[in-house]
Amino acid sequence: MDEFSVIGKSIAMVDAAGKATGSGKYTDDLSLPGLLVGKILHSPYPHAVIKRIDTTRARELDGVIAIVTGEDAPNQYGILPVGHDETALAVGKVRYVGDNVACVAAVSDEVAEQALDLIDVEYEPLPAYFDPEASMKAERDLIHENRPNNIEKDYHHVFGDPEQGFVEADYAAEARYIANEVTHAAMEPHSTLASFEIDPHTGKQGRLTVWSSTQVPYYLQHKLSLVLELPMSQIRVIKPLVGGGFGGKSEVIPLEVIAAVAARAAKAPVKITYTREEVFWAHRGRPRTIIDLKTGVKKDGRITSVACRVIQDGGAYCSYGVVTILYSGALLGALYDIPNIRYDGYRVLTNKPACGAMRGHGTVNVRFAFESQMDEIAARLNLDPAEMRKTNLLKPPTVTVNGLRVLSYGLPECVEQVITRSGWNDRHGNLPKGRGLGMACSHYVSGAANSIIRSDMPHSTVNIKIDRDGGVVVYTGAAEIGQGSDTMTAQVVAEVLGCSLSRVKVIAADTDLTPIDIGSYSSRVTFMAGNAAMRAAEDVKDNIVNAAAHRMSCAPEEVIISDDRVWKRGANSAESDPQSWEAEAASGHVDGQILRGSVLQTRKNEGAKDHMSFEEAVVAAIDLHGGLTGTGSYAPPLEARGGKHKGAGVGPSPAYSYSAQVADVSVNEETGEVTVHKIWAAHDCGRALNPVAVEGQVIGSVWMGLGQALQEEMVWKDGLMMNPGLLEYRSPSSVESPEIECIIVESIDPEGPFGAKEAGEGSLAATIPAISNAIYDAVGVRLREVPFTPERVLAALRAKRGAKKVEMTEGVDPTQPHTFREHGGSLWFRGKGPQRHRADPARQGAAAGGAD
């Protein structure tokens, strides 16, 4: 089947109108009668024992309905079964500045905030750990008592014979790379609304409904059940529109549990929405990572061995940490052909907000190191970096040395595409000083082949219901977070059924209505929920086809459904008389109504015919079967689930996406400023089901990588974040964002839905090394620490000239708060005052007048 009517065409997302008009509802846009506001009291200390919490004064405040603390819900939870180390609110001690201590439910923001000030907490500060390498040596005052040396988890993997590989190498490069901490900074701050119903039979608090900004409604339902000691059947999680996730909403975030605990105590619905500063504390972003990497190669650039030691600064809780540290090692494989790998990974606890999953989970920082080192080796051996990558390609179908199965592999074409488009062969190494080109590649999983909670459960299930009017309702647990999963689902179903997209309505991510889907993370939705949707549509289509065959007196194999029309293969009117078809389709709506009665009877009496409308076929099927529903599910095949070694569960995927990129940059040698002019990004997504959405995902990934490469960084001082605001965190604005050209490569995966693979994450990892390699091409300095700020670029340029190192920030730290009290919880905002929209004439006036 090469001709598609719905997929492969660029279409607006099915929820686009609600977003453009503001009528679409996100969690914070929702309200209920009697709704209370929840506000959380956060820890001012990075590590301290809670001696006493006294809420008496706060409770006396008019308008305070309930106050909850750790004692109200002491059950531990965590996203990973091996990492149940969090509680809704701190029990016994706090582990980072911003840790959750108490929650007030009150009638207004104002009252709730006043109440927070009236809660008396007595702390006994403990020594705190901020540097992972120091933390690994800790023997007392451990962050979690059951984690010796503050090591959450360490893995030591050997595949092939790495030592022998280095012996066989003609050259080996070895260096340390550092990537600093970044966070998702999704535009929508996390928000949760929790409400209990009263059980009519007991007269007491009954079922809980939670609306939340989550990528994982079913995990949320599961963790709420653990914490609240309620059966999952008594908890309904609904995901409204989500304003971006990038991994930051892919696990249970403290406010989601706290809102439910507070609602239980207040006996009224409670909504908590984080402030932007709280979003930074909730974090779960990409950890600061130290990578010691050694790569051995033959003279021609062929890799013989890789040894990689990774230390991740994981923050105070496990979160996804064990998975992150495993991804860092596992995805050394499946991009290039590497015969021997040694990997030592350490996930370390520190007294900072917990790191978790962020776009390109676990792979991004190691990929930066790897692709940079390849470039260094190519320069040293006088090889073309593009050629060196071609030398090391995989030969699929294959299983890598660490047990990853690779079927479709569009990387060779991706590399060729960016070579051609960027003019690589003429321009690389030949541009004037200060300007350069750099290349890098990356890849990512299309969903994890093994789910977090090991079981035989399918990872995705989709149900379909079709009514007599020909309306198709699809129920999927997959969480639309802006990536387009609802649109993808509608497209796949419409394509399989042969009906128009406008007939298909998607109901998603409501645990009462939709069948289970493990969530929107690890780029799994198109591949897995897409496959489930395809199977559900095929299931229901069988019934339509059988009924239509019966009505047209032909074999089911002869029935064709396409573009809302059903006909017998070879029927004249199918192709020869499109006008009569149009007329029939135009009157179809009226027919659809009348068909339920007399006309249907008339048609029946007319006897066999050779074509009918989609509605007629649907009505026939319902009359025949008494109902029209279908279901389909997807579980990754056994052969894609990886090896048997400890930690083998993470890394395997049914399919991998591939990306190659070239960045064109210039470097100002006076200021150290790096300007990216353009990035060419070729991405193998298997098949682009909706090209405009694929381009959006690829460009968005590259852009986010660019932010991490040049300017984004969480800055810490004694466990206190110094830049918890959107202006200070420096997410790139439009003037800092270069043109990004997306080139879609379609390798047509044998197991993906219509051949599709992931598109939303895989491109990110290549961007950072592509820029770093371009900086090398431009000015000959090698930057081994991300982000490449002007300060770091200048330092590298000075070092190259042999000039003395200058600490640019020495003695000019204007902030210097040592405690949270001095910090006041809102240091940056306090000094800054409101900004004005750039179009606001008052801003121009203020600028001219010199004061705002």
Add this chain to the structure above:
Amino acid sequence: MKKELIELRVNGRTHELAVPSNSLLLEVLRQELDLTGSKRACDDSSCGACTVQVDGVPMLSCTMLAASYQGCDITTVEGISHGGGLAALQKAYGDFGGSQCGYCTPGFMMTVRWLLANNPDPSDEEIRDALSSNLCRCTGYSQMYQAIRAVIDAEKKTTSHELAGARE
């Protein structure tokens, strides 16, 4: 805090409201008038998700006192649809992928609408410059430029048709 009576004109309708005098315009729009299209994202007027137009000028409602804007004409994203359907810009944002998660989209609508009202034929540089008041975390802005460019081109075509029609 004691409430005071204020009168706000929003999307062509006048509302009489009793709100505390320190109420922010964004809070009043979202909580009192249920106009939740304008979003809260940064709390400190650095991201533009709360952008509304006050007498045609985009302003950041998350740090404006509601009571100070009595007598002004306030337009929110709910007030820019065209005849009950999508305005050309709103349609184009969908068609070209200008919004993904959509949380920043209402703010961009208000900024771009102002740009095109004041400069119907902006250069790429001017578009880029105008958009810098608003942050988006999904798109990298590229597809927004395509959407805006498409609206400008369509508008130009209509105008030249109209001119041709007028000449005849």
